[in-house]
Amino acid sequence: MTKTFSTVGLVGTGAMGRGIAQIAAQAGSRVKLFDTRPGAASAAREDLRQQWLRLVAKGRIEQGDADRWHDQLVAVDGLPDLADAQLVVEAIVEQLDAKRDLLRQLESIVAADAVLASNTSSLSITALGAALQNPERLAGFHFFNPVPLMKVVEVIAGLKTAPEVTTRLSEFARQMGHTPVSAQDTPGFIVNHAGRGFGTEALRIVSEGVTDFATVDRVLRDQVGFRLGPFELMDLTALDVSHPVMESIYHQYYEEARFRPSVITAQRLAGGLLGRKTGEGFYRYADGVAQLPAESPVPQVGEMPPVWVSPRASRRAELYQLLKDLGARIETGASPSSTAITLVAPLGFDVTTVAVVERLDPARTVGIDMLVDDAATRRRVLATNPATRNDIRDAAHALFARDGKAVSVVRDSGGFVTQRVVATIINIASDICQQRVCTPKDLETAVTLGLGYPLGPLAMGDRWGPTNILEVLFNMQTVYGDTRYRPSPWLRRRGAIGLSLTHVED
Numbered sequence: 001m002t003k004t005f006s007t008v009g010l011v012g013t014g015a016m017g018r019g020i021a022q023i024a025a026q027a028g029s030r031v032k033l034f035d036t037r038p039g040a041a042s043a044a045r046e047d048l049r050q051q052w053l054r055l056v057a058k059g060r061i062e063q064g065d066a067d068r069w070h071d072q073l074v075a076v077d078g079l080p081d082l083a084d085a086q087l088v089v090e091a092i093v094e095q096l097d098a099k100r101d102l103l104r105q106l107e108s109i110v111a112a113d114a115v116l117a118s119n120t121s122s123l124s125i126t127a128l129g130a131a132l133q134n135p136e137r138l139a140g141f142h143f144f145n146p147v148p149l150m151k152v153v154e155v156i157a158g159l160k161t162a163p164e165v166t167t168r169l170s171e172f173a174r175q176m177g178h179t180p181v182s183a184q185d186t187p188g189f190i191v192n193h194a195g196r197g198f199g200t201e202a203l204r205i206v207s208e209g210v211t212d213f214a215t216v217d218r219v220l221r222d223q224v225g226f227r228l229g230p231f232e233l234m235d236l237t238a239l240d241v242s243h244p245v246m247e248s249i250y251h252q253y254y255e256e257a258r259f260r261p262s263v264i265t266a267q268r269l270a271g272g273l274l275g276r277k278t279g280e281g282f283y284r285y286a287d288g289v290a291q292l293p294a295e296s297p298v299p300q301v302g303e304m305p306p307v308w309v310s311p312r313a314s315r316r317a318e319l320y321q322l323l324k325d326l327g328a329r330i331e332t333g334a335s336p337s338s339t340a341i342t343l344v345a346p347l348g349f350d351v352t353t354v355a356v357v358e359r360l361d362p363a364r365t366v367g368i369d370m371l372v373d374d375a376a377t378r379r380r381v382l383a384t385n386p387a388t389r390n391d392i393r394d395a396a397h398a399l400f401a402r403d404g405k406a407v408s409v410v411r412d413s414g415g416f417v418t419q420r421v422v423a424t425i426i427n428i429a430s431d432i433c434q435q436r437v438c439t440p441k442d443l444e445t446a447v448t449l450g451l452g453y454p455l456g457p458l459a460m461g462d463r464w465g466p467t468n469i470l471e472v473l474f475n476m477q478t479v480y481g482d483t484r485y486r487p488s489p490w491l492r493r494r495g496a497i498g499l500s501l502t503h504v505e506d
Contacts, residue, residue, distance in 0.1 A: 003028050004172040005115070009085035010034070011102060013044035016119055017091035019147025022048050023176040025069040032074045032082055041075035048073060083109050087172070089141055091119040099123065100131035107132050115165055117141035121192060122248045125158035125185045136162040141169055142189060143178075144450050152449035153178045154189045179449060181442040187252035190438050191450035192245055194457060196259050197424035200246065202230035203262035205417055211410040213282045214293050219408055219417045222379035223372050225454035230421075231282040232290065234265070235275035243269045257484035258428060296409070298401045299394035304329070307399070308336035310358060313345035314468070315370040322374055326402045336364065341396050345370040347468055348423075348475025350414045352385040362387035366396040369416035371464055371472070379406040381416050414479030415472055422460060423472040423485075429457035430491035430499065444500060458499035466495035 006029060010021045013035040021031045021044065033041040052066035082088055088106050092098060099118060106116055116138045118128055129135030140156025153173045155166050170180035183189040188196070202216050211219075217229020234242050246261040253259055268274075268281065275281030276288065283290040306329040313319055323330055336342045342365040344354045351367035354360070367383040374380065380400045384393050393409060401407045410417060429447070433440050444456030453460075461469050470487055477485040491499070 004168050004175060005029055005085075005087040007032070007085050007087075009082035009088035009106075009110075010091065011079070011082075011088065011106075012091035012093075012119075013040050014091065015145055016143060016147065017089075018044045018048060019145065020089055020091060020119065020143055021073060022051070022069075022148055023178070025072045026065075027172075027176040028072075030072050030074065032076050032085060034076050034079060034082060045070070045073045045075050079105055079109055082106070083111075085110055085114060087115045087117060087169075089117045089119060094120060094122065096123050096127060099128055103128060103138065104131050107134065107137075113137075115139070115168060117169060119143060122188065122245060122252075124187075125156050125161065129158045129160055135160040137165060139165045139169055140183070140185070140189065141173075142191075144191070150450065151178050152191075152446055153180050154183050154191065154446065154450075155180045156183045156185055156189055158185045179445060181438060181446040183438045183442070183446075184436065186435065186437050188245075188249045190432065190443060190446040192249065193432055193437065194425070194429050194443065194447050195451050196246070196249060197426075197428045198226075198421060198451075199230045199234060199242065200259065200262065201421045201424040202417075203264050205413070205420060207262060207264055208413055209411060210413045211408070211417065212293070215408050215410065216417055218295070218406070219379060219381055220421060222406060223369070223377045223381065223418045224422060224460075227452055227454075235281035235283060235285075235290070238275040238277050239265055239269045239281065240274050257482060258424065260484065295406070298407070299398050301395050301398040304399060305392070305395055306331050306337065306340045308333070308340040308342050310342070310344040310354070310360070312354075312358065313343065313370065314347050315345065315373070318374060319343070319345060319368070319370060323399075326399055328399055336360070340364065341366060341392055341399070343368060343396070346475070347371065348415045348419060348472035348479070350385070350479055351383050351412045352387075353414075353479065355385060355387075363389050364392050366392060367412075367416070368396075368400070369418055371416070371419050371422070371468060377405075379408060381418065382407060382409045383412055383416060384409065385412040414476045419472045420476065422464070423469050423476070425453075425457045426461040426469050426499070427473055427485070427488050427491060430461075430488035430494070433458075434488050434490035440500065456500065461491070461495075461499040466491065466499055470495050 008024045008029045009032045010017050011034050013033055025031050033044055035041045049070045055061045056063050056066050090102055118140055125140045129138040139161045142154040144150035155169050157166050173180040213231040217232050220226045220229050243265040250259040250261055273280050276285055279285050307323055308331040331340050342360050344367050346354045355362040355365040362385050369381040382396055397407050397409055440458055444458055447453050447456050473485050473487045
């Protein structure tokens with residue numbers, strides 16, 4: 001196969017630069033490595049050789065492949081040595097002025113038809129291209145760390161980028177074994193934009209005193225299927241990386257409420273609690289293992305009270321069946337008896353509001369999250385209101401833990417943990433489609449490959465019901481009076497026909 005770019009220049013040999021160099025060499029390109037730090041390019045070349053040798057030892061590649069790929073890497077001493085490169089990718093420090101200066105120098109060195117690409121994760125390609133005489137040759141080529149394993153790359157067109165440039169970069173990405181997704185030049189592109197809801201809403205939940213870091217992580221892993229909870233993820237990526245991205249996207253979108261950063265991460269960043277790499281973040285780490293707080297034990301209850309279910313409860317039929325399976329004594333009258341656990345299952349509303357509106361006794365009222373089908377989860381989540389009696393809370397906890405499934409009890413808020421985070425993720429994703437940052441198909445691909453979500457956000461909406469997600473958002477907007485929960489017009493429009501349908505024109 002003829003390579004799109006037979007000679008590639010790579011400026012910056014940190015983790016990202018080395019990763020890009022590795023997959024480019026494996027695709028058959030000659031790769032010239034340059035770094036301003038003395039010896040860094042040669043060190044990167046040797047580091048890659050050692051990586052390939054380890055793969056040889058494990059039987060994953062042949063010795064001949066390792067030797068050939070190593071021979072295709074060339075450490076060079078200066079930018080002029082990149083003159084014959086048909087593509088130069090910069091992967092230097094994330095600073096606008098530094099990248100602009102480098103790109104200006106490269107433009108004067110490489111051939112007129114050579115492509116320039118930036119691995120920036122947050123800077124505007126249009127702004128970078130403004131420093132060039134020929135900005136049409138520049139595009140974003142954003143990989144994710146670790147590059148060989150993260151099989152997606154964002155190809156970003158600035159306002160003046162020539163279409164053939166992004167076409168060639170997309171083809172080269174495929175030759176390197178990666179999946180390209182096309183994005184318009186907007187803050188955060190696709191992945192960092194779509195990923196805002198996961199962490200920022202989780203931080204709001206904790207900041208409101210609803211529950212703690214570990215419970216949020218457990219709920220989102222067990223109810224939705226995320227591999228890592230948001231606080232585990234921020235500890236992995238480190239706050240000196242994730243918090244500046246939060247601030248950058250927030251300010252680039254002119255203080256859009258749904259991207260608002262949190263004082264929690266700002267304070268922890270200032271205190272050096274960055275995550276795994278410093279041994280302490282949202283969790284403490286011993287030998288790289290998070291020291292998680294123990295879960296609350298299931299309460300011991302002498303006599304279990306009967307249960308009455310609100311007629312407005314979501315998934316009411318399923319909830320009745322669950323209670324039967326758990327051996328509960330179910331009341332079916334028009335109102336609960338004076339001894340019953342009063343069970344509500346709201347979407348978006350807080351338990352307190354539901355108790356008041358439905359004229360229920362708040363002291364005996366407990367909420368349960370039924371957004372996700374109980375059979376599909378490994379955890380149930382209950383919510384008390386400020387007046388819920390301790391004995392009612394404990395009885396509800398013990399009842400829903402009878403079959404051994406984990407139960408978390410959180411404090412009252414508009415929407416449960418899962419409802420709030422999932423609805424926010426879906427709403428932001430819908431707004432990305434509304435802005436035409438990318439196609440719905442590329443959005444789903446970018447999020448599943450780049451963020452590792454169990455489903456793309458649009459598929460999440462379809463699985464748990466677009467109308468349910470809209471109800472959560474509308475009700476949370478009422479509870480909080482905050483525009484951050486304002487449903488995207490795209491979500492409202494597509495809610496009745498399916499979010500992840502790719503053949504429907506907008």
